[in-house]
Amino acid sequence: xxxxxxxxxxxxxxxxxxxxxxxxxxxxxxxxxxxxxxxxxxxxxxxxxxxxxxxxxxxxxxxxxxxxxxxxxxxxxxxxxxxxxxxxxxxxxxxxxxxxxxxxxxxxxxxxxxxxxxxxxxxxxxxxxxxxxxxxxxxxxxxxxxxxxxxxxxxxxxxxxxxxxxxxxxxxxxxxxxxxxxxxxxxxxxxxxxxxxxxxxxxxxxxxxxxxxxxxxxxxxxxxxxxxxxxxxxxxxxxxxxxxxxxxxxxxxxxxxxxxxxxxxxxxxxxxxxxxxxxxxxxxxxxxxxxxxxxxxxxxxxxxxxxxxxxxxxxxxxxxxxxxxxxxxxxxxxxxxxxxxxxxxxxxxxxxxxxxxxxxxxxxxxxxxxxxxxxxxxxxxxxxxxxxxxxxx
Amino acid sequence: xxxxxxxxxxxxxxxxxxxxxxxxxxxxxxxxxxxxxxxxxxxxxxxxxxxxxxxxxxxxxxxxxxxxxxxxxxxxxxxxxxxxxxxxxxxxxxxxxxxxxxxxxxxxxxxxxxxxxxxxxxxxxxxxxxxxxxx
Numbered sequence: 001x002x003x004x005x006x007x008x009x010x011x012x013x014x015x016x017x018x019x020x021x022x023x024x025x026x027x028x029x030x031x032x033x034x035x036x037x038x039x040x041x042x043x044x045x046x047x048x049x050x051x052x053x054x055x056x057x058x059x060x061x062x063x064x065x066x067x068x069x070x071x072x073x074x075x076x077x078x079x080x081x082x083x084x085x086x087x088x089x090x091x092x093x094x095x096x097x098x099x100x101x102x103x104x105x106x107x108x109x110x111x112x113x114x115x116x117x118x119x120x121x122x123x124x125x126x127x128x129x130x131x132x133x134x135x136x137x138x139x140x141x142x143x144x145x146x147x148x149x150x151x152x153x154x155x156x157x158x159x160x161x162x163x164x165x166x167x168x169x170x171x172x173x174x175x176x177x178x179x180x181x182x183x184x185x186x187x188x189x190x191x192x193x194x195x196x197x198x199x200x201x202x203x204x205x206x207x208x209x210x211x212x213x214x215x216x217x218x219x220x221x222x223x224x225x226x227x228x229x230x231x232x233x234x235x236x237x238x239x240x241x242x243x244x245x246x247x248x249x250x251x252x253x254x255x256x257x258x259x260x261x262x263x264x265x266x267x268x269x270x271x272x273x274x275x276x277x278x279x280x281x282x283x284x285x286x287x288x289x290x291x292x293x294x295x296x297x298x299x300x301x302x303x304x305x306x307x308x309x310x311x312x313x314x315x316x317x318x319x320x321x322x323x324x325x326x327x328x329x330x331x332x333x334x335x336x337x338x339x340x341x342x343x344x345x346x347x348x349x350x351x352x353x354x355x356x357x358x359x360x361x362x363x364x365x366x367x368x369x370x371x372x373x374x375x376x377x378x379x380x381x382x383x384x385x386x387x388x389x390x391x392x393x
Numbered sequence: 394x395x396x397x398x399x400x401x402x403x404x405x406x407x408x409x410x411x412x413x414x415x416x417x418x419x420x421x422x423x424x425x426x427x428x429x430x431x432x433x434x435x436x437x438x439x440x441x442x443x444x445x446x447x448x449x450x451x452x453x454x455x456x457x458x459x460x461x462x463x464x465x466x467x468x469x470x471x472x473x474x475x476x477x478x479x480x481x482x483x484x485x486x487x488x489x490x491x492x493x494x495x496x497x498x499x500x501x502x503x504x505x506x507x508x509x510x511x512x513x514x515x516x517x518x519x520x521x522x523x524x525x526x527x528x
Contacts, residue, residue: 333490
């Protein structure tokens with residue numbers, strides 16, 4: 001059977017994309033089970049254990065419940081925007097997966113600007129959160145959305161600066177030639193993975209720390225979950241959501257740690273690189289799993305920060321660290337590079353030896369500068385109404 | 394640009410376009426599925442006045458949804474614009490730094506140091522004036 005080329009391409013692309021997207025959604029469903037079980041262990045309780053062995057069927061039960069639940073939309077809500085918001089929030093999470101290399105040749109979209117694509121696409125979720133919060137017509141949702149936008153855009157700056165610090169270490173671009181080879185820019189994710197003879201976590205730990213902190217703020221989980229601070233805002237931007245729309249929001253929110261881990265592994269842990277008997281796809285998945293667990297551990301350990309602490313941490317702390325990292329790394333490259341502008345493995349080790357002490361010192365200085373009561377707000381003066389009942393007694 | 398290059402370009406971005414279409418289609422399909430369940434009468438749909446009102450802790454909401462934006466948000470937005478534009482200039486510099494510095498020497502580093510230096514002075518000034526404080 002002879003298909004026209006565009007049709008064959010379209011069908012193959014459709015099938016691949018459909019498989020990858022469904023795999024992501026399935027692994028997110030499994031991840032919700034894992035997260036709840038693990039959080040249970042962290043908090044010395046059992047976690048979901050009723051449905052199926054070890055509670056493995058819990059995600060299925062949740063999906064059935066949420067899909068058959070009544071979907072209430074308040075009269076005040078802006079209906080079209082209210083309905084669109086969950087879909088828009090899920091879109092960037094999935095799009096990131098489209099450009100990430102899972103193996104040396106397992107690509108979906110081999111973009112030459114992979115990392116720019118990721119930076120650009122992930123900022124869509126800010127818009128989705130604001131649309132959802134605004135369209136609900138609820139004050140809690142509105143407050144959550146405003147805080148969310150302020151926090152997400154603040155952390156986008158150090159995150160992008162940390163990525164720029166990584167780009168410094170990536171080897172030079174291969175130019176396009178006349179034989180149809182499109183060239184590989186140093187913004188391509190495959191190039192970033194290929195350059196990690198030494199994982200960039202070792203070479204520039206400061207960029208890693210900044211990126212992990214900023215990325216965990218971008219996925220708005222517990223140390224940074226001002227967006228939906230349950231004790232203050234009801235549930236933040238999705239206060240009014242119920243039923244299937246809430247399910248899609250939750251899907252996006254639980255997919256965020258997986259996607260973040262995928263980016264962290266690709267940028268800092270050598271992506272698909274590994275030792276030869278184990279295939280590189282397996283290495284990739286193993287690394288992603290380790291990072292997911294570490295992020296979960298962070299979530300289980302730290303309490304929620306106040307909004308002023310979060311903003312101060314982004315603008316005073318991470319921003320300074322990211323700039324410092326950028327110039328330390330650039331200066332090192334200036335002195336250590338070979339005459340054609342590349343770095344040998346020996347100089348990468350040397351950079352690691354310099355960067356680890358720099359990281360330790362700068363983190364300690366930052367803690368001195370921002371920590372130890374320096375971010376405390378002045379003592380609030382109690383309102384005369386606050387003691388109304390005390391006086392009556 | 395030769396024809397094969399252009400072809401390659403469309404292939405790469407065509408895949409992303411197909412992927413994006415499905416990434417929109419799957420959650421939309423989930424919403425549609427739930428909606429069809431409600432048509433079949435499996436998903437309940439009994440709106441009452443209380444359900445249709447917006448969530449509040451037992452009170453009726455005072456005032457409209459249009460709470461005023463605190464002016465702090467504008468400050469943050471301005472800072473974001475300034476430093477995000479800086480990032481836009483940093484990316485091409487960082488991506489080509491090795492090769493550029495091999496060709497032009499320390500000038501490449503010093504030039505960016507001057508550019509960022511000016512912004513860092515602005516950042517320290519904002520810090521001292523208290524623009525980075527929340528509240």
